[in-house]
Amino acid sequence: MDRKHFRKRQYLLFYITGLISLSLVACAPLKETVIIKEKEVCSHHEFLQTLVTPGDFDTALKRNHEILSISPKSPPGDEALFNMGLVHAHPENPKKDYKKSMGFFKRLLKEFPRSALLEEARIWIGVLEDIENSMKVDIEIEEKKKELTK
Numbered sequence: 001m002d003r004k005h006f007r008k009r010q011y012l013l014f015y016i017t018g019l020i021s022l023s024l025v026a027c028a029p030l031k032e033t034v035i036i037k038e039k040e041v042c043s044h045h046e047f048l049q050t051l052v053t054p055g056d057f058d059t060a061l062k063r064n065h066e067i068l069s070i071s072p073k074s075p076p077g078d079e080a081l082f083n084m085g086l087v088h089a090h091p092e093n094p095k096k097d098y099k100k101s102m103g104f105f106k107r108l109l110k111e112f113p114r115s116a117l118l119e120e121a122r123i124w125i126g127v128l129e130d131i132e133n134s135m136k137v138d139i140e141i142e143e144k145k146k147e148l149t150k
Contacts, residue, residue, distance in 0.1 A: 057093045078112035081105075085124060098128045 060083065067080040085104035088097050105121040105128075112118070 057087050057090065057095065060087050078108055078115040078117055081108040082117045082121060089128060098132055102128045
């Protein structure tokens with residue numbers, strides 16, 4: 001399998017999971033905007049809409065780090081962790097890092113065991129692990145091809 005097919009499959013998995021996440025969020029009533037220590041925290045749904053703005057990944061990460069520092073053990077800290085996981089997994093993010101993304105989702109599972117985002121975080125972890133495993137297989141295939149052409 002060449003890299004182009006892998007990337008298509010990778011993006012397909014990402015978008016399918018994104019659609020599942022969006023449908024789960026869209027079915028739930030939107031949360032009211034929360035104000036914590038005079039800082040406005042946007043709802044999960046509003047954050048997902050901001051992700052389509054190109055080049056806004058650093059701002060999104062910074063804002064969610066601020067939210068998490070203000071609310072490390074209570075909502076909306078869970079949403080901040082989830083959002084940071086999404087930012088690091090986003091296919092258009094030039095600094096995407098699947099391991100960091102999985103770390104944020106796993107941290108959400110550990111630190112917020114009653115969060116409404118647990119199932120979505122589990123799904124993302126599974127998808128990202130599949131992508132990581134596929135990438136390893138692709139690297140092995142490329143190495144074997146190089147060995148055969150020598």
